[in-house]
Amino acid sequence: MSTLNLQLVRNPFGRLMLTTAQGTEEEVVPVRSFPIAAPENSISLVSMDGHELAWIEHLADLPDAQRRLVEEELASREFVPEIRAIKTISSFATPSTWQVDTDRGPFALVLESEDDIRRISRTMLMISDSNGIQFLVRDLTKLDRSSRKLLDGFL
């Protein structure tokens, strides 16, 4: 059900352009208000100087073509790999290099300090590596046994 109609196009430079109510075309960036708690809801289209130009209550409200544009843009901007498994860690003392499997493929992250692991909820963790990339562990209890055991050494 599409109830919201926005004048959204992608220009040849690959930027998302919104035609505002005033009829001007502005480059916009979609931003999720609750990237973790409710990623599909409450998305704002923000201009390059940081002003909100449009509000999308639910992503599903948009017609297909536009929703795809927004989703594509979000996908190219958001980078929070989700850790699916921890294969090895170099040591329990930090800094420690972890070989992890994420939803975006395998990666070696460097954990600088135990403080870089933040508990978002009882089962959810956010881990920032030495380059500032944030890794999400969506559900601790769903990791396999050996990953959980390795992670446990830091919790």
Add this chain to the structure above:
Amino acid sequence: MTSSAVPPANTEKSLPNSWRGDVQNCLVAGETVESWVETDLDARLHFADNLVVITNRRLLAHIPGNGEWKSWDFRAGLSLRHRSHVGVGTLELVDDGGRLAIWHYTMNRNMAALSVRRAFEEQLDSTITGQPVAKHEEILCPRCKLPLEPGIEECPICTRETQTPPSTWTLFRLWRFARPYKGRLLAGFLLTLASTGATLVPPYLTMPLMDNVLIPFQNGKPIDVRLVELYLSGLLGAALLAWGLGWARTYILALVSERIGRDLRTATFEHLLQLSLEYFGGKRTGDLMARIGSETDRINLFLSLHLLDFATDVLMILLTAIILFSIHPWLALVTLLPLPIIAWMIHNVRDRLRTGFEKVDRIWAEVANVLSDVIPGIRVVKAFAQEKREAARFREANLHNLVLNDRINKIWALFSPTVTLFTEVGLLVVWGFGIWQISKGEITVGVLTAFLAYIGRFYTRLDSMSRIVSVTQKAAAGTKRIFDILDHVSSVPEPVNPVHLMDVRGEIELRNVGFRYGTRAVTHDVSLTIKSGEMIGLVGHSGSGKTTLVNLICRFYDVTEGSVLIDGVDVRSVPVAEFRRNIGLVLQEPFLFFGTIAENIAYGKPDATREEIIAAARAAHAHEFILGLPNGYDSLLGERGQGLSGGERQRISIARALLINPKILILDEATSSVDTETEKEIQKALDNLVRGRTTIAIAHRLSTLRKADRLVAMDRGQVVEMGSHDELMAKEGHYYRLYQAQARNVDTEPEIPRAVDRFREHAA
């Protein structure tokens, strides 16, 4: 020193082997690789390796998936854009018509990506103009010889390498601090050797005591009193000797380790004070405090206690083994064989315990967190009537703590009985084998007794020895964290050939100043000349680069591009402390140190006389309220100046700036955090301060700047407008809009109208 002698690291030679063949197949005759970056993300931001290469005639890139290569010859209109967004960097190839290609990478490739972009620009320029690429001077990383991006003081690639976990070898770096105590350390070692030797004498004496006295007595011979006396006095002597030597050893080594700890702490703190603000900006206060405080203490404890004990234990085992083997090799073998196995078992149990205890520590932090959250925020908790929820949170954290403790206590309770059991089993083996040997007449009862006495001694030491692994790891980690500070070089270095400023007039010139924080440009191309005695007002939105500019003038940071000159001399060639002596700084949040008011005012000039202090306080309009305090100028202040209002604290900090009589004065939002009434008082104090000095004032409330000779409006790191209030208002530009925005707040903020009125008066 130019870079031409050193080949930049990411040219053709350094291409990873997996790519080299492919790239060489693509190159045509006369084409050379100038730069490359291995991007590690694909279009959907999944991890995938790709390559972007800049040659002397085109940009060459690997297309993910099908293994094909695509290339774009250099031509006018082409440009390579770079941006970064939360950990992901992007390179975009565009021309006038649109985007041609896009690559993503994680930030650890950023250095290479930036050098690719630079190479792209140079080669493109050279292709279009036909001029060869100019060789330019590059800053090279002292370790890996990779060109460093301007403004980055640490090579990210090398930093990455140092991020390898601390190895035990780090501990050897402590030698630098141990060297001054070489002699005492040697004495300590010799004493250790001697005292350990002495403790091994008594068990040895049990052998003749048994064989020559007790056994013959049982067999009907009378006791030889003289022999008994001899042996017993030997036992006593050995005990006394071991006591004396042990005392001397422990005392000397503890003395040395305390001194090493002191030197380590002082050296670290002194080094830390020399580091630039940039370093402090990236570090948490608590972390730095912990490093200098508890980490040094941990190292200290390790050196004085654990390492010493371990060395003694190892020595004892070695000496014991030698003695045992010399008495009876076979029995010695049987006695010593179970030792490694038992040590390994103890180590395993202890390891499990350790991770358990660490967990308890962290849970304990959670309990403490609730407390440190709630107690300072008690007004909010009560105002929103959330006491029950906080109580529940605390109860839950406590329960978590309890559950974990219960689990760990299960293992812990088992631990020492287990060690005892292992010991008994070990002794059992020796007993069994010994009795069998005695029955065959191979050894005497005395030998077996001696063996049992020896082995009983070091089984008890196995527990403490098993701790050495974890203790060493921790000490190594601590050492690494300390040396992280000590290895850091200040980004605001002292000049090699210092120029001394005799009489500072206070003329400041900024010449095309640019500053980058990491990869983010904060200011660029700022040029500004401030005459001696002039007052400049810096205005602009927050984040427009005002404070950065001030930090550059104070030389808290060094410029990335351009230069800052004082009286025509580059500030980088003036000794840092000598330069800063001429600067008075008043901040938004005045920081008052623990001490009396007089000490705080005299902070910049500790030898100031009482008269000077009072004069400064008078000029800062602080004298009267100070006299109203119970102990006048001797009143004690807490860390943040408890008991004083914001305006009073600010006036003390103004007095502090006045006392050093600086030629240059910097007011960074000095009146922002107080109400207008207080602001008026502070303003009076400031007017005294400003007189006759070069002043740079940052203010959010434009009213504060009514006395400024010139206003400088900044936006996005650049100077957008300059001139007097009237000129800028007539221009109806950036400043006009800022001013209008404040004037519009008239209804919501009752303080502003007065401020605006004042401006009108000034304008009139």
